[in-house]
Amino acid sequence: MNQELTTEEKAALKSIAKNLETFNKQRGNLIPILQMVQEHLAYLPSEALRMVAEYLEINACEVYGVATFYNQFRFHPPGKHPVKVCLGTACHVRAGDIILENFERKLGIEDGETTADREFSIERVACVGCCALAPVAIIGETVHGHMAPSKVEGLLMRIEIEKDIAKREKEKSESEQT
Amino acid sequence: MVALLVNDREIEAKNGTNVLQACLDNDIYIPHLCYLESLDLPSASCRMCFVEIAGEDKPATSCTTLVRDHMVIKTDTPAVRRLQRTALRLLLSVHRVDCKNCYAHKRCELQNIAKFLKVGLKSKPLNRYLKDTDIDEDHPFLNYYPNRCVLCGKCLHVCRNQHGQSVLTFANRGFNTVMSLYAAAEAPSPSCEDCARCVDICPVGALALKVNQEASIHHPTEK
Numbered sequence: 001m002n003q004e005l006t007t008e009e010k011a012a013l014k015s016i017a018k019n020l021e022t023f024n025k026q027r028g029n030l031i032p033i034l035q036m037v038q039e040h041l042a043y044l045p046s047e048a049l050r051m052v053a054e055y056l057e058i059n060a061c062e063v064y065g066v067a068t069f070y071n072q073f074r075f076h077p078p079g080k081h082p083v084k085v086c087l088g089t090a091c092h093v094r095a096g097d098i099i100l101e102n103f104e105r106k107l108g109i110e111d112g113e114t115t116a117d118r119e120f121s122i123e124r125v126a127c128v129g130c131c132a133l134a135p136v137a138i139i140g141e142t143v144h145g146h147m148a149p150s151k152v153e154g155l156l157m158r159i160e161i162e163k164d165i166a167k168r169e170k171e172k173s174e175s176e177q178t
Numbered sequence: 179m180v181a182l183l184v185n186d187r188e189i190e191a192k193n194g195t196n197v198l199q200a201c202l203d204n205d206i207y208i209p210h211l212c213y214l215e216s217l218d219l220p221s222a223s224c225r226m227c228f229v230e231i232a233g234e235d236k237p238a239t240s241c242t243t244l245v246r247d248h249m250v251i252k253t254d255t256p257a258v259r260r261l262q263r264t265a266l267r268l269l270l271s272v273h274r275v276d277c278k279n280c281y282a283h284k285r286c287e288l289q290n291i292a293k294f295l296k297v298g299l300k301s302k303p304l305n306r307y308l309k310d311t312d313i314d315e316d317h318p319f320l321n322y323y324p325n326r327c328v329l330c331g332k333c334l335h336v337c338r339n340q341h342g343q344s345v346l347t348f349a350n351r352g353f354n355t356v357m358s359l360y361a362a363a364e365a366p367s368p369s370c371e372d373c374a375r376c377v378d379i380c381p382v383g384a385l386a387l388k389v390n391q392e393a394s395i396h397h398p399t400e401k
Contacts, residue, residue: 064360065347
């Protein structure tokens with residue numbers, strides 16, 4: 001389930017190890033510690049879970065059990081373009097689950113996961129406050145209302161194209177400078 | 179010692195025992211899945227061991243009720259049976275009923291209880307909700323079958339009793355709850371192969387030793 005850690009994350013793990021020592025070695029501190037770890041890393045990689053388990057002298061599986069119980073903990077790094085699909089009442093009625101399914105199929109990941117290149121992550125949310133636009137999906141900061149299964153591919157393609165354009169412009173400005 | 183009346187039969191039990199244990203000791207069967215004698219605080223999570231106690235307006239879980247002198251208990255009232263049948267049907271609605279291919283066939287507690295309560299193994303009228311993964315093979319010695327598990331937690335308890343800490347845990351929530359062998363897969367405790375207490379205690383066929391799986395039989399009593 002785990003992806004390779006980036007170098008920044010490895011550095012963050014070290015500062016987490018230092019931070020751990022400010023906590024008492026009590027089982028009751030498990031959730032505050034996990035929250036601290038997630039604040040540093042934005043998610044809980046298995047390396048971090050094992051580190052916490054070692055520090056509190058409990059089994060890693062117990063840490064995993066507690067962490068999976070709470071919605072606030074995530075096990076995959078957030079993508080550069082987080083896709084949030086609304087499954088609130090209005091979006092549910094307008095078949096938001098089909099939109100979610102489409103994103104999952106197009107990106108090849110499940111809800112709560114992140115693509116291997118860390119570009120996209122899918123999350124289901126419950127109401128984003130614009131029920132009149134149902135079904136709604138949010139990609140990055142942009143709200144896309146009146147979603148349809150056929151629009152999913154276009155939206156993802158647009159992000160790819162925008163990325164390409166930005167890359168080309170960067171190359172162009174670099175070549176002009178030299 | 180206290181005396182209590184169960185189904186019009188007088189039985190004796192030690193002070194401090196619970197009603198379920200007292201009944202079982204006297205050959206009065208009450209369906210149950212999650213109860214173990216070694217539990218300090220029974221969780222009553224299987225919702226099976228209901229009995230009706232005179233003077234109380236609702237059926238109570240017998241594993242969490244301590245015996246009192248002159249208690250009058252009925253184990254087979256319509257209200258009790260209704261609760262038990264509903265609990266069983268709910269369990270069956272998330273259970274892969276494929277008894278022929280399950281090694282626990284004929285010594286499965288779910289089958290026994292279904293027979294006792296006269297409930298068919300079909301989940302009718304409830305929908306069947308199965309998890310996507312049928313088998314979890316991450317652990318080097320154990321296989322786990324999420325769709326057979328009744329989440330009684332007995333494996334967790336015996337593992338903790340034996341090793342101080344359990345390598346099993348409940349993971350996720352709601353319909354997605356499973357027993358997880360997380361991390362045990364990466365750093366297997368060598369004792370798992372020889373211990374297998376979790377496999378022996380499992381009331382259904384949710385845990386199995388890999389070795390025995392290959393031979394496709396597992397009879398803990400004959401080991």
